[in-house]
Amino acid sequence: MKYTIALIFLFSVSGINGVQAQNEVVDSLKTLLQRTTNDTARIGIYAEMSYSSQDTAAVLYSDTAITLINLLLPKADKQNKIELHRYWSNALYYRSTYFANSESYDTALHYLNKAMEQALVAKDRLQEARILNDMGVCFYRKNDVVKSIDLFTRSLAIREDLNDDEQLYSAYNNVAFIYKETGLIDQSLELNFKALSVAERRKNKEETALSFNNIGQLYHKYLMDRSKALEYYKKSLAIAEKSGDKKAMSLAKNNIGALSAETGNYQEAIRWYQESLLLRREINYKFGIINTLSSLGYNYIKIASYNDARASLAEAMQMNVSLQNKVLQTSMHRNYAELYNAVGNTDSALFHATVSHNINTTVGNPLSISGSASMLSGLYEKVGNYTEALNFYKLHKKMQDSISNDDLKKEGIKSNIEYEYLKKKTVSDKIHAEQLAKTNLYTWLLIVLFVISVLIGYGLYKRYRLKQQLKEVEIRNKIAADLHDDVGSTLSSIRMYSDIVKQQPNQTGTSIQLLDKISSNSKETIENMSDIVWM
Structure with missing residues (x-):
């Protein structure tokens, strides 16, 4: 299988x-x-x-x-x-x-x-991206986180280049997860916001709600910004409520409940958990029901509502008989230990704390082992069994040292990844700067070409106007020359006819004809002069 x-x-x-x-x-x-x-x-x-x-x-x-x-x-x-x-x-x-x-x-x-x-x-570049992604998963499973992040990043780069939104969402989430696991929270947050942008662009409500939840978890668990965490949890909840996604609604309500419990507002936490539980019962989400019942039990203990705590934990324990989930089992037994310790039943508290510790030892999580060992140390000290109290205290310290060493190892991985991230970012910034410089150069070239084009156009226009003016001057000069000849000829005629009239004072008829010609020539000259004025 x-x-x-x-x-x-x-x-x-x-x-x-x-x-x-x-x-x-x-x-x-x-x-x-x-x-x-x-x-x-x-x-x-x-x-x-x-x-x-x-x-x-x-x-x-x-x-x-x-x-x-x-x-x-x-x-x-x-x-x-x-x-x-x-x-x-x-x-x-x-x-x-x-x-x-x-x-x-x-x-x-x-x-x-x-x-x-x-x-x-x-x-086939899309296939290349798929293969690189799966190589990243394999190397992650082999605990080679540095190699894994390199492969995921290369896969992401191809998908960004192809602008394939459907694949980009999960690709951003993959790299964001690795960054989160290695402590690069700022980088993880950046990629989760990119995933959110893709989900919103695709109008995918389920992915959008999930991204809001992921961002909320980063603010909640890693950046310790509870107000921001609450903001994004509520955004996730609003989308889930609008789409009617009861499972997503219950998850958001559960997260808000956990946030309320951390601030000591246990009554508020209980209200959110109860709303989450109601939704999870409606969709028969067994893991979620058990998880929420266990959380309710813990919060009831904190407000000394022990009967409610006992009822919640008993139902959770009964439901997990069929599920047999070890993570849920250790949580329920730990909460039972808290309950019996609170009511003064130390023997029952020791029993459940021991069961929780044995499960943690089987799973092998140092943080969980450290927590259960610390609880057992306190309980054994309470009943006067100082030898066991010391043994479990030593185990608690040993696991703490293991966690510290793991943190140191993680810091080393983080440094390597951060170095690779900054190196790639430097290259990316350099490429971006070069592209920006080229863009600016092209912009200035276009401006210069535009200015030159305007100047050349203006010069050609002025040259054209000058040619037109020269043509007009030439036409006027020609008209003036023609008119000069006409006027000169007319004036000569007038002078000649005037002399003839003077020489024939007694020949009235002839004189009148000559005077008419003089009048006609004068009128013609005036009309020609008028043409020059109106040209």
Whole structure:
């Protein structure tokens, strides 16, 4: 049976997801295979069968697909070769998924590297991003956080370049989770806000509510900004209420309840937990019901409402008989120990504290072991068993030292990641500065070209106007010259006719004719002069 590979409950991880393939899916693919004669289509079906198989048949189907690909490749044209290399990459990728979900991470990485070779040949960048993401998950499971963050970041860069919002949301969450785990809270917060932006752009209410919740948790658990945490929890709650998502509503109410309890407002916390419990009962969310009942029990103890605490814890314990969740078990037994210690029943408190401690020891979480050992040390001291009290105190200190060493190791990882982050950020900032400088240069060039164009245009316009003016001057000069000739000729005629009139004073008829000609010539001259004025 396949196991789901995921980093955490709230920060989802895409890629290796161990799909719970059912026999019906494989059977339907087999039926489709029998009806298909096209070899390329058959390759695709075998690849899907590899992805959907729950056992070693995944490897068999992958091999069959690759065998067919190798038969077709030599005769395929350029376009078909690219398609076949893409199928080859998918077949290897699905095989790696089988091994990753079987927790054989080295084998999974081997096939992921081979899948990457084929993806590069096919120039399939989306496939490259998927493979890099799954490599990141494998290295994270192998506790190589530095390598994991490098691979996640490279996968994210491709998805950002492709502007693939559907993949970007989970990619941002993956890197944000790694940053959170290694103490790079500011960087984690930045990427969670980017994930939120993608979710809002896609108008995906579920993802938006989840991002608000993730941001709220960072402010709550790591940045200790309770007012900000409450703001984002309430934003998550508002979206969940609007969409009617009862599970998301109950989660937000639970988180607000925890926030209230931390500030000592236990009555307020109880109210939020009760509202969360009501929703979780409606959707029969058993894990959530048990978790909320246990939290209610703790808060009832804090306000000395011991009967309510006992009732809540008893119901939670009864429900967990079928679920058998160890995390919930240790929490309930610890709260029972708190209850019996509060009412003075130290023997019962010791019993439940011991059960809680034994579960913690089995799980192996140093922080949980430290807490239960500290409680047992105090209880044994209370009953006068100082030897056991000292032994558990020493265990508590040992676990604290282990936590400190783990923190030191985490600090080392954090330093490496922070160095890589700053190095990449420096390169990114340099590229951005160069791009900005180029943009500014292009802007100034455009401005200069515009100014030059305006000046050239203005110069050409002035030149055109000057030519027009010169043409007008030439026309006027020609008209003036013609007029000068006409006026000169007319004046000569007038003078000649005047002289003739003077010489014939007694010839009235002839004189009148000559005077008419003089008048006519004078009128013509005046009209020509008028033309010059109105030109």
